[in-house]
Amino acid sequence: xxxxxxxxxxxxxxxxxxxxxxxxxxxxxxxxxxxxxxxxxxxxxxxxxxxxxxxxxxxxxxxxxxxxxxxxxxxxxxxxxxxxxxxxxxxxxxxxxxxxxxxxxxxxxxxxxxxxxxxxxxxxxxxxxxxxxxxxxxxxxxxxxxxxxxxxxxxxxxxxxxxxxxxxxxxxxxxxxxxxxxxxxxxxxxxxxxxxxxxxxxxxxxxxxxxxxxxxxxxxxxxxxxxxxxxxxxxxxxxxxxxxxxxxxxxxxxxxxxxxxxxxxxxxxxxxxxxxxxxxxxxxxxxxxx
Numbered sequence: 001x002x003x004x005x006x007x008x009x010x011x012x013x014x015x016x017x018x019x020x021x022x023x024x025x026x027x028x029x030x031x032x033x034x035x036x037x038x039x040x041x042x043x044x045x046x047x048x049x050x051x052x053x054x055x056x057x058x059x060x061x062x063x064x065x066x067x068x069x070x071x072x073x074x075x076x077x078x079x080x081x082x083x084x085x086x087x088x089x090x091x092x093x094x095x096x097x098x099x100x101x102x103x104x105x106x107x108x109x110x111x112x113x114x115x116x117x118x119x120x121x122x123x124x125x126x127x128x129x130x131x132x133x134x135x136x137x138x139x140x141x142x143x144x145x146x147x148x149x150x151x152x153x154x155x156x157x158x159x160x161x162x163x164x165x166x167x168x169x170x171x172x173x174x175x176x177x178x179x180x181x182x183x184x185x186x187x188x189x190x191x192x193x194x195x196x197x198x199x200x201x202x203x204x205x206x207x208x209x210x211x212x213x214x215x216x217x218x219x220x221x222x223x224x225x226x227x228x229x230x231x232x233x234x235x236x237x238x239x240x241x242x243x244x245x246x247x248x249x250x251x252x253x254x255x256x257x258x259x260x261x262x263x264x265x266x267x268x269x270x271x272x273x274x275x276x277x278x279x280x281x282x283x284x285x286x287x288x289x290x
Contacts, residue, residue, distance in 0.1 A: 003074035003081075004168020005067045007144035008193045009123050010050060010100070011209060012064035012116075013254045014057035020253035021054050028222055028231065028250075029211060029260060030136030034126070045138040045211065049101050049124040051145040060254040062206035064107070064116040065148055067167070067187075071121050072104060078119055079106050081166045110150075111158045114205040134222070139212040139264070143190040146210040146259075150195070151202035156183065159196050169194065170269060173242050174276045182280070184242060189266040191243035208234075208249060208257030212264055216246065219262045223248050238284020241277040249285070 015021050018041050025031040025043050034050050035042040042050035055063075069075050079089045087108045097105050103122030110117060132138075140146070152159065160183060163169040169185040172192045176182075182197035199207075213219060223237050232251035239246045247261025 003077035005187045006070045007068045007188055009068040010053060010066040011062055012053045013062050014055050014060045015254045016058060016060055017253060018056055024253050026133045030132040030134035032131055044130050045145060046130055046140040047125055049126045062115055062256055064118050066118045066120055068123060069119050069121055075104060075119055075121055082108055085166055112154055136213045136218060139214055143188055144193055146212055147193045148209055149207045151199040151204060151207045152196055153200045153204045156196060156198045163194060171274045173274045175242060175280045176278050186267055191265050191267055206256055208259050210259040212261050216262050226250055233288050235285040235287055239282045240280055241282055
């Protein structure tokens with residue numbers, strides 16, 4: 001069996017103020033609050049029960065990424081590959097499996113020890129139809145919820161081996177970045193589900209998560225909303241070279257960035273030829289001064 005990761009299923013994040021996430025996630029991003037109590041909130045974007053699991057904490061950030069491997073046989077094979085490569089793979093108890101709303105799950109620490117990667121299968125489908133408070137329709141479902149970008153302080157080759165050789169990702173392309181070259185990887189037709197670069201000048205860990213919608217006009221209206229608010233802007237509206245996405249970046253209530261975009265290309269592995277770009281942007285994506 002040639003097991004591999006199939007899609008980016010969910011992210012677990014921490015935040016000091018869940019009320020800020022309600023406003024940010026619903027009113028700006030168009031996510032639906034599926035569950036809320038004093039310490040936890042689940043956000044939906046499609047037919048699945050949740051895609052973002054937000055926990056109250058004084059130490060905000062991304063704590064886990066959940067990767068769907070498609071079934072029990074793949075989970076067993078990938079777990080063995082990880083163990084053979086020297087990773088400690090933890091089998092979790094039934095309470096964690098129920099909390100994540102999956103059939104089964106194992107996890108291991110990222111090589112820089114900044115977050116958990118969780119391999120699972122069987123994420124619960126919701127009974128109720130997804131209803132966006134802004135009318136957003138997300139490009140998600142079998143493509144996963146979007147992508148994650150990680151800033152590394154150590155050797156990028158370790159991540160290349162982990163994601164490509166062990167977890168079965170394929171190379172999309174590379175982009176020249178300040179002091180390094182960024183690597184973009186896909187596990188399904190979405191241009192990339194995970195990307196990384198050696199970037200010791202950035203905060204270590206997940207720098208941003210990306211959510212994609214299907215409506216340029218809605219993206220423009222939400223950009224207007226950002227400009228008319230006090231939401232911290234990380235990059236202005238612009239277009240990427242590699243996945244052709246038109247997007248903007250803002251800082252989430254958890255401190256990491258959110259890329260919100262439209263128009264990302266899909267990859268056909270039969271015809272795809274990885275390349276290298278000298279810049280990440282055709283235009284825009286300017287960083288505010290100061």
